[in-house]
Amino acid sequence: MTQLPDVEQLLERMEADLRNVLERRGVTEPVMIGIRTGGVWLAERLNERLGVSELLGELDISFYRDDFSRIGLNPKVMPSSLPFDTEGRDIVLVDDVLMSGRTIRAAMNEIFDYGRPASIILATLVDLGARELPIQPDVTGQTMALAPNLRVKLRGPDPLHLELRETGE
């Protein structure tokens, strides 16, 4: 049985790594965008930890998903909200679980429809591998290898914790 890590500890590691990446890239005024729902919770925490003054962006990628032609539209779509101009900005994109990379591709497509950012840094809490697209995180809380029938999900917002569940397959 996989022991699930504590989210607060992972956030601490992510904060430290993110500071390093930002410094290395010379980014002094990043803006944070979380992918709904888990990514937004994490981005809130990271925004606070890094002392970013600017409001958080929230992305709902339902309109950009590549499985629309297979399953139709997500009926619970919410409006995205980017309360800043993305043009020329350095963006930290935050999600909870990285797997195939398709969500991140959709999120990047959506971000570019708001304007052309200077750069995007990808931060994920958990990286499960199993990539189907050439997308890599810059900051990861924890890499995990799970049995094919298992998925990990972030629950929250208070407190944030990880949960294992079995897929139907």
Added chain:
Amino acid sequence: MTVQDSPTTSLQLTEDGQLRHFLTLDGLDRALLTDILDTADSFIEVGERSIKKVPLLRGRTVVNLFFESSTRTRSTFELAAKRLSADVLNLDINTSATSKGESLSDTLLNLEAMASDMFVVRHSQSGAPHFIAESVTPGVAIINAGDGRHAHPTQAMLDMQTIRQHKGSFEGLKVAIVGDVLHSRVARSQIRALRELGAAEVRVIAPATLLPRDVESLGCTVDYDMARGMRDLDVVIMLRLQKERMEGALLPSEREFYRLYGLSREKLALAHPECIVMHPGPINRGVEIESAVADGPQSVILDQVTNGIAIRMAVMSMAMGGQMADRNRQPMGGVTP
């Protein structure tokens, strides 16, 4: 042509309850209507971006099939389809093939042969979109853009979205629909939507000659006296008076109609002070509504137009999504999961 509820429901909903056509609000429950409004709210945000497009219908072909002219409805459907990244073909059938003697079925077969994925249909005959949905190839979505006196479901839904925007919810709302209810396809859809979404009271205000005989059975009360009907109103929806009705001797005169049923500042003052004023357009200033009211602070008529694009984007993407989900359920559907 009559449209019965339950066969229509199974025609326009997939086995999972997703939309696959959008023909009428009959048979759609509060949860689904709310999903449409929520989805449309998200599309409003898309309309405020630098690039006002999402890729949902990229590579799909949408045909606007208008057997009856309508500038506003057609242009908002066209814009909605384009913002979903679809390719759009506008066909004005009055001036096209049918005038050369081609039958509706042949027109449809030809359009299907062009690999169309969606028909947006406006027709003067009630039930025409329903007929097309029954006869079209599986996988093609039909959207009703107004049929005869039957229904105009996207107009009713954009009205619901406008009401929710300004009032927060439908709980406890008193809403009146004023004017030519008899010839209005939108009034019937509005009453149905308001009842399903939980408005407290729906009134129709009109002379007896402009009311259908069984109007109360739709779930509304009737007032012949506008001054009485305006009391405590939260929302007043004016209907367009079609000038040709004057000639049908249903009305004494335009001036008489305005005096009795036109929305003037004086009559609006009888409603709740925050009552919003709606009109599906195009408005006849001085016939059903005073200019000062149409352009006044309580008017949300232009919000209705903006919301029309978002509602149409929602309905089109939901119906196309339902069709795609259907295709993938079919083992012969071509695409392997």
